[in-house]
Amino acid sequence: MARIIAGKEIVTSMNGALRQETALLREQGCTPTLAVVRIGDRPESAAYQAGATKRCETLGIAVQSLILPENSSLGEVLQVIEALNLSPRVHGVLLLRPFPPHLDDRAIRDALCCEKDVDGVTSLSLYGVFTGVRQGFPPCTAQACIDILDYCGVSLRGKRAVVVGASLVIGRPVAMMLLARGATVTLCHIDTVDLPSECRRAELLIAAAGARALLNKDCLSPGQVILDVGVTVGPDGRLYGDVDFEAANSVAEALTPVPGGVGTVTTTILAKHVIEAAKRSLPQQQR
Ligand code: NAD
Numbered sequence: 001m002a003r004i005i006a007g008k009e010i011v012t013s014m015n016g017a018l019r020q021e022t023a024l025l026r027e028q029g030c031t032p033t034l035a036v037v038r039i040g041d042r043p044e045s046a047a048y049q050a051g052a053t054k055r056c057e058t059l060g061i062a063v064q065s066l067i068l069p070e071n072s073s074l075g076e077v078l079q080v081i082e083a084l085n086l087s088p089r090v091h092g093v094l095l096l097r098p099f100p101p102h103l104d105d106r107a108i109r110d111a112l113c114c115e116k117d118v119d120g121v122t123s124l125s126l127y128g129v130f131t132g133v134r135q136g137f138p139p140c141t142a143q144a145c146i147d148i149l150d151y152c153g154v155s156l157r158g159k160r161a162v163v164v165g166a167s168l169v170i171g172r173p174v175a176m177m178l179l180a181r182g183a184t185v186t187l188c189h190i191d192t193v194d195l196p197s198e199c200r201r202a203e204l205l206i207a208a209a210g211a212r213a214l215l216n217k218d219c220l221s222p223g224q225v226i227l228d229v230g231v232t233v234g235p236d237g238r239l240y241g242d243v244d245f246e247a248a249n250s251v252a253e254a255l256t257p258v259p260g261g262v263g264t265v266t267t268t269i270l271a272k273h274v275i276e277a278a279k280r281s282l283p284q285q286q287r
Pocket of ligand 1: 164167188209230232262266
C-alpha cells in the first residue's frame with residue numbers, strides 16, 4: 001500500500017507560520033488583501049472562489065470579490081484590472097479562468113501587474129519561472145506540487161521525473177521547477193506516442209492532463225512517487241484524478257488522492273503568495 005499524502009496534513013503544517021506572518025503585517029498597518037475577479041457565473045469558478053476566500057480569510061487575509069457580468073467587454077475588464085493594479089490596498093489579484101470565450105485571455109492576463117500576480121498567470125511571472133529570475137509568482141498549483149514534495153522529503157536532484165500535461169497552468173511550469181531542482185524531466189502531452197512506457201520510467205510522476213484514470217496500471221511501476229493534479233467530474237458528480245487510484249495504491253511508494261491532495265494545498269499556496277506580495281509592498285526596512 002502506498003503512503004497516501006493528505007493535503008490537509010500539509011496545509012495544517014503551514015497554517016501556523018502563515019497566521020503569524022499575517023498578524024505581523026497587520027501590526028505594521030498592512031492587511032494582506034486579495035481581490036478575486038470572476039467574469040460570469042461558471043459554477044466551477046464560483047466554487048473555487050468560495051474555497052479560496054474561506055482559506056484566505058481563516059488565515060487573516062482580507063478578500064474582495066469582484067463579479068463582472070458574463071457579457072463584459074474587454075475594455076471593461078481591463079479597466080477593472082487597471083484599478084486593482086493601482087490600488088495600494090490590494091496586494092494580490094486572482095483572475096478566475098476560463099474567461100467567457102469572447103474575451104482575449106492573454107490580453108487580460110498580461111494587463112495584471114506581475115507584483116500582484118499571485119497565481120502566476122502573466123507572461124512576466126512565467127518568464128520568472130522559466131529563467132529563475134525572481135519576479136511575480138509561480139502558478140499556485142505548480143508551487144503546491146513542489147511544496148508537497150518538500151514536505152514529504154522527496155529529493156529531486158538526479159531523479160527521473162515525468163510530467164503528463166504541458167499547459168502553462170501546470171505542466172510546463174512544474175516541469176521547469178523540477179528541472180531547476182536538478183530532476184531530469186520528460187514532459188508528455190496529447191501527442192506523446194507511447195505514454196505508458198514514458199510513465200513507467202518515472203521515479204516521480206506528476207499527472208496533470210485532466211483525463212480520468214488516464215494513468216492506469218500499464219503506466220505505473222513500483223516505488224513511484226505520484227502527484228495527481230487532474231480533476232474531472234464524473235457522471236456520478238464525484239471528483240476523479242488522472243491516476244487509477246487502486247492501481248497506484250498497490251505499487252506506488254506515495255500518492256496524492258483526488259480530492260484531498262494537490263487541490264487542497266493549492267489554495268494555501270495562494271494565501272502564502274498574497275502574504276508574500278503584501279510583504280514585498282512594504283518599504284525594505286519594514287519587511
Ligand atoms: P489543459 O486542458 O490546458 O491541458 C491539458 C494538457 O494535458 C495538455 O498539454 C494536453 O496535451 C495533455 N493531455 C490531455 N489529454 C491527454 C492524454 N490523453 N494523454 C497525454 N496528454 C494529454 O488543462 P490544465 O488547465 O493544464 O489542467 C489539467 C488538469 O489539472 C485538469 O483536470 C484541471 O482541472 C486540473 N487542475 C487542478 C488544479 C489543482 O489545484 N488541483 C489546478 C489547475 C488545474
